[in-house]
Amino acid sequence: MCPNPEKMVNLRKNGTIIRSNGPIGLFGGGQIGPDDLNLVLNRVTTVVAADGGAAVLVDSGRLPDAVIGDFDSLESTIKDRIPDDRLFPIREQDSTDFDKALRSVQAPLVLGAGFLGRRLDHQLAVLNTLVTYQDRACVLFGEHEVVFHAPPKISLAIAPGDIVSLFPLARVTGRSNGLEWPIEDLILEPNGKVGTSNRALSEVELHIDGPGLLVMVPRNALDQVMQAFLSGQTGLWPARAG
Known part of the structure; x- marks a missing residue:
């Protein structure tokens, strides 16, 4: 079971997987600095991983409240440590994992780490998604x-x-x-x-x-x-x- 069930609702009809009254932390599989994990965890109570972004959370001992993505970069050793009811695969390949995660959460603010740095094409896709979901408040930080x-x-x-x-x-x-x-x-x-x-x-x-x-x-x-x-x-x- 989710440790705080009222934070999590699986509403497949409108695509919402996580809903929170406070800010949500969202982790990607890109560059995450040594202080980035605590920076996010000190500012949110709910954390979501976009596919391989689950690794930094699991390795730290903090299980994500949900993992959302196509799971092509979620290693089995990490996946096996996450309860099944926190795994939400979205298999289509027409969007990025950041897109899948952002459109699937509802919160007054999403704070994202691990989406800037490393590959330029991934960064450009992330920035495009920020503008695509113009009704969502999302702040990303990098180095x-x-x-x-x-x-x-x-x-x-x-x-x-x-x-x-x-x-x-x-x-x-x-x-x-x-x-x-x-x-x-x-x-x-x-x-x-x-x-x-x-x-x-x-x-x-x-x-x-x-x-x-x-x-x-x-x-x-x-x-x-x-x-x-x-x-x-x-x-x-x-x-x-x-």
């Missing part, structure tokens, strides 16, 4: 940075001089306060103008007119980003049709 899909508005008390990069995966516009180079009157688009290596002058406020913009800030701003999403004041984009 140096925190990455998230910009909600309609967000305010971040990050240190002056910190890098704030804005990279569009769709055509977007918006306005800003606290950036050295404001984004008013700009059209950001993936084959046009992008906003990398901007800098904070003071508390940064972003108001974005539509979905599709990735925001990258230093790793040490993780708690500020989490607090912003958990405040309930950022808003969320509606789910994409279809």
Whole structure:
């Protein structure tokens, strides 16, 4: 049995496997630094693994509340240590394990580790998924940075001089306060103008007119980003049709 059954519901009709009232930690099989595991576990109570991401949890002695994916990278020695009722295979090959996991959880925020670093093609697929599930609040962190899909508005008390990069995966516009180079009157688009290596002058406020913009800030701003999403004041984009 799941140690806290009210956290886990298998709702196959709408695709939800894990539901939590608090933030969920999500682990991938990519690069995870020596401090990343505790960083996540100290901030969440529910943990989910995307396929091979279960290994770092199992090896640490913390069993995942659910493992979601096609299981092509879940080693049998790890799988055998996880109760069957926590294993949720999704066999189709049209999506990544990160996609499968993100679409299968419901929480006010997902905090992801092990999805940045190593293979560039995997990172690009992850970033594409962040924008695809525009109605989900998900924050990923890597060795140096925190990455998230910009909600309609967000305010971040990050240190002056910190890098704030804005990279569009769709055509977007918006306005800003606290950036050295404001984004008013700009059209950001993936084959046009992008906003990398901007800098904070003071508390940064972003108001974005539509979905599709990735925001990258230093790793040490993780708690500020989490607090912003958990405040309930950022808003969320509606789910994409279809």
